[in-house]
Amino acid sequence: MKNILIIGAGKSSSYLIKYLLDKSNEEDLRLTIADISTKNALKLINHHKNAKAIILDVFNAFEREKEIKKTDLVISMLPARFHTEVAKDCIRFQKHMVTASYISEEMKALDDAAKEKGLVFMNEIGLDPGLDHMSAMQIIDRIRENDAKMLLFESFCGGLVAPESDNNLWNYKFTWNPRNVVLAGQGGAAMFIQEGTYKYIPYHKLFRRTEFLKINNANYEAYANRDSLAYRSIYGLDTIATMYRGTIRKVGFSRAWNIFVQLGMTDDSYTIEDSENMSYRDFVNLFLAYSPSDSVELKLRSYLKIDQDDVMWEKLIELDIFNPKKKIGLKNATPAQILQKILLDSWTLQEEEKDMIVMQHLFGYEINEKKYQIESSLVVTGENQTYTAMAKTVGLPVAIAALKILKGEITSPGVQRPITKEVYEPILKELEEHGIKFTEKKVPYLGYNPNHVMG
Structure with missing residues (x-):
């Protein structure tokens, strides 16, 4: 029997818990869902015999350590700033760990200790970051294997309201942490590189400088994410001429925001x-x-x-x-x-309303002195207020990675993100079975087109 401790039963946990419960008999799993309140966890467990909900204050070191000692793997769905103490306990008691959050400096500092104990600390395995990493690296690695040179990488992602539930003038509803939406873009200038030139957009100008996108015949806009430059080293694209990442909204949102x-x-x-x-x-x-x-x-x-x-x-x-x-x-x-x-x-998304995740990557590359471009797009629609597209695209990659770690199918130890074939190939393949599948097409190479930018 394998025990999994899930800390945090918020908006993104519904599909995560459902997937693991659906696999629990076949894989002999036992889940413990820990949160400051058991209300949502009990609803999601729905009296399943292989799961229990407990009250846990993550700041109570004694209770936290007691639960971590009992388990084989910890999934932390807490806000990123609360992962560190959980991670230190996982090192101490030799437990694997999975999170959907960006790797913090504190988490990165545990890399040597995790490797020394043979522990997999998988981070950034949600939607963005997560699904974006895996789907991008799959195509980037394929381009490299053909001895092509990467010229351009642009990536866009957004949590939106589905067309059938789009009933306000903003064409928007909260599908994840509202606080993060309100504070989006703060903390420094947006930084990216286009055609070899570094670009910076200060916060007070961010929502007036948007890209226009067309995905599945629908029109969208995107504003720049805060730091696109860091992804050059993460993806091994240090010499790339264009690297831009943005957040997708319906056209007109940014001007009003x-x-x-x-x-x-x-x-x-x-x-x-x-x-x-x-x-x-x-x-x-x-x-x-x-x-x-x-x-x-x-x-x-x-x-x-x-x-x-x-x-x-x-x-x-x-x-x-x-x-x-x-x-x-x-x-x-x-x-x-x-x-x-x-x-x-x-x-606020109402009970039967549906959300939608939209993601698009653009890859420009050169081979035999000819330039090409690939457009890879994903659209996922949720079921209702609980089983949202956001919860699906965040929770399923987390759950699949956790199970593969427990089964010894992902073994490389250390603090990491899902950018290696060992990780992304099997996870992307399984996600397709759940309707999370990118459509890919070759389009004319455009490079950076300033006509796409507003303001």
């Missing part, structure tokens, strides 16, 4: 006095000049030069942000926290 950025509503660096008793309207007025006669609406339109018949204005009205009766209800909140609270009113 830029309103919040320009007003300062996405700022998370200070708290607002008496935010608990403030109305939505009061919150908007904080960021506008005083006027004894002009309304909040008029001041905002004047400040941001928005016409009353502009769809941008209609998007703001739809969010009900000028309501004088709705209260914030959050004590000592930052502007970003308040904005998140307001957006949750309108952007």
